[in-house]
Amino acid sequence: MTRYGMLIDVSTCAGCDACTMACKYQNATPSGMYWCKVLKGEYGEYPNSGQTVLPMACQHCQDAPCVSACPTGASFYDENRCVQVDYEKCIGCRMCINACPYNARSYHDVDQKTTPYYEGYEMTPYEEMRAAEHPIGVVEKCVMCKERTAQGEEPSCVKTCITKSRWFGDLDDPTSEINEMIKKLGAKPLMEDLGTEPSVYYAGLV
Amino acid sequence: MDIKMNKNVVLGVGAVCLVLLAMGLFALVQQYSFVEGVTSITSYVPWGLYISLFLFFEAAGAGALLLAAVGKPAMVSRLKLAVVGVIFSACAGLAILPDLGRPLGMWRLFFAPNIASPLLLDVWLLSATLVFGVLLIVGLRLAKPALAKAASIGTGVFAVLLVLGTAIMFCSIPGKIGWESTAEIGISLVQMVIAGCAVALLLDAVTGTARNVSSKLAGALLVANAAIMLGEGMLLAYRGDFALRAFEAVMFGTYAWIFWTQVVAGIVVPAALLLRGRGVQVAAGLALAGVALSKFVYVVRGSIYPTYGEISEGLFIPFLQHTSGPQMVTAYVPSASEFMVAGAVIGLAVLLSMAALNSKLVPTDNPAND
Numbered sequence: 013m014t015r016y017g018m019l020i021d022v023s024t025c026a027g028c029d030a031c032t033m034a035c036k037y038q039n040a041t042p043s044g045m046y047w048c049k050v051l052k053g054e055y056g057e058y059p060n061s062g063q064t065v066l067p068m069a070c071q072h073c074q075d076a077p078c079v080s081a082c083p084t085g086a087s088f089y090d091e092n093r094c095v096q097v098d099y100e101k102c103i104g105c106r107m108c109i110n111a112c113p114y115n116a117r118s119y120h121d122v123d124q125k126t127t128p129y130y131e132g133y134e135m136t137p138y139e140e141m142r143a144a145e146h147p148i149g150v151v152e153k154c155v156m157c158k159e160r161t162a163q164g165e166e167p168s169c170v171k172t173c174i175t176k177s178r179w180f181g182d183l184d185d186p187t188s189e190i191n192e193m194i195k196k197l198g199a200k201p202l203m204e205d206l207g208t209e210p211s212v213y214y215a216g217l218v
Numbered sequence: 219m220d221i222k223m224n225k226n227v228v229l230g231v232g233a234v235c236l237v238l239l240a241m242g243l244f245a246l247v248q249q250y251s252f253v254e255g256v257t258s259i260t261s262y263v264p265w266g267l268y269i270s271l272f273l274f275f276e277a278a279g280a281g282a283l284l285l286a287a288v289g290k291p292a293m294v295s296r297l298k299l300a301v302v303g304v305i306f307s308a309c310a311g312l313a314i315l316p317d318l319g320r321p322l323g324m325w326r327l328f329f330a331p332n333i334a335s336p337l338l339l340d341v342w343l344l345s346a347t348l349v350f351g352v353l354l355i356v357g358l359r360l361a362k363p364a365l366a367k368a369a370s371i372g373t374g375v376f377a378v379l380l381v382l383g384t385a386i387m388f389c390s391i392p393g394k395i396g397w398e399s400t401a402e403i404g405i406s407l408v409q410m411v412i413a414g415c416a417v418a419l420l421l422d423a424v425t426g427t428a429r430n431v432s433s434k435l436a437g438a439l440l441v442a443n444a445a446i447m448l449g450e451g452m453l454l455a456y457r458g459d460f461a462l463r464a465f466e467a468v469m470f471g472t473y474a475w476i477f478w479t480q481v482v483a484g485i486v487v488p489a490a491l492l493l494r495g496r497g498v499q500v501a502a503g504l505a506l507a508g509v510a511l512s513k514f515v516y517v518v519r520g521s522i523y524p525t526y527g528e529i530s531e532g533l534f535i536p537f538l539q540h541t542s543g544p545q546m547v548t549a550y551v552p553s554a555s556e557f558m559v560a561g562a563v564i565g566l567a568v569l570l571s572m573a574a575l576n577s578k579l580v581p582t583d584n585p586a587n588d
Contacts (some may be wrong), residue, residue, distance in 0.1 A: 016461070063479040081391065084332060119264060121257070
């Protein structure tokens, strides 16, 4: 069985947000909505201080609280054990947003046609076409670039990363590159103690 | 109609309620046009005023139904409580609808649900409470003792289970550890009875009777409510763990004024009045308002100190401003549209209650008939 996962080496991430923009371009998410974000922060006190970055998106948990919390079954695991949202079933109750410990979900409640990027802006035909992929009144999240991975390609954020800080692969395949790198870098999921079994691993966390 | 209240009061309150309903409908149209900023709901504060209103009506409705179910004397007093309890419980369900992005899909909650979801506890228990509540009204109104007795048992059990189920649902949500404290289960149940007592006391004042509820019981329950909150606060001092830091955030963050208003005006003052037997109706109103404020504070508590805040020290979330103290997320202030829709639900609850109490559904209160 396939279980797609991701490894992010935070120690080499430059915090450039190229992944954020690649995701936005790939998935044409509505304005103001980012499925892939790079959180930034500071730690310590001068002179022993530094900056930290943390790329964040859906962790595609194997015991996902959002899937069990969804009252209509709109959140589900696909054939690659990635968590997806069936927009037809979603009623926009936002229970899943509350349930997600990683704040990986976004509520789409703004009509792009009535709320343009800026005053006077008119959507292009391409933008209108892609906007139709995002119905209003539902909850959205990272889909692990399912169209790309179905064709054997890497997710857009992995492909774009300028410092090659991301790896993508099958976590159920012990010989996969991602599993080797997880071992090599000693990577772990975020907030492991919650028992959500994320499929995204992090190395180099401060 | 069988007007039992002062006709001028009925007409005046009815007119205000109709205005509130009209404003709410206008706001609802705005909301479902999905214009930016119509509601203050974000991906960081996903639940707000509507959920608070649901919790308030649930507590008041379940409390009234519980008292109607367990009350022995005075058939008419029980009937009034049952009628108002059913209306308030139904309005709890109604308060949720405008919170849904796609309310037309709510049929899925009944016919294609994910039974693992704790949200269904609310849906099914509320439905069961409403069904038994209506049966209780029928049993009491048609003077069918067997039906009234069976419905009383069902109503009492499901009214308690409804509030318990909601409290458990909130405690089970891993993404919002601010809701995790199990003390809230006790607080919810106590507040349910407080709200029920307050509704009964106000009903007595409005309809000119006073039999069913001891004001001292309501006062004692307010003291119990304060004691559980104090216990939760003391745990903070000794443990200072993550879940309790959310409680600290509402006590000393942006929402502190609401929290302390609720404590003083919603608990301390009404408890003092009720225990001394003075200004009972004012105290009941304050207690009810205190429950409403408490529900709002509880709902926002989940979002202002969320689980993801513990991912890594010093990180900040894009688009959010840090606030001072323990609060992590900018205060949620309901929009004008949210207030108008909430006002409409309250107006509808008052209007329906008034109409029902002044209809032939509730006979003229004559103690000799009870």
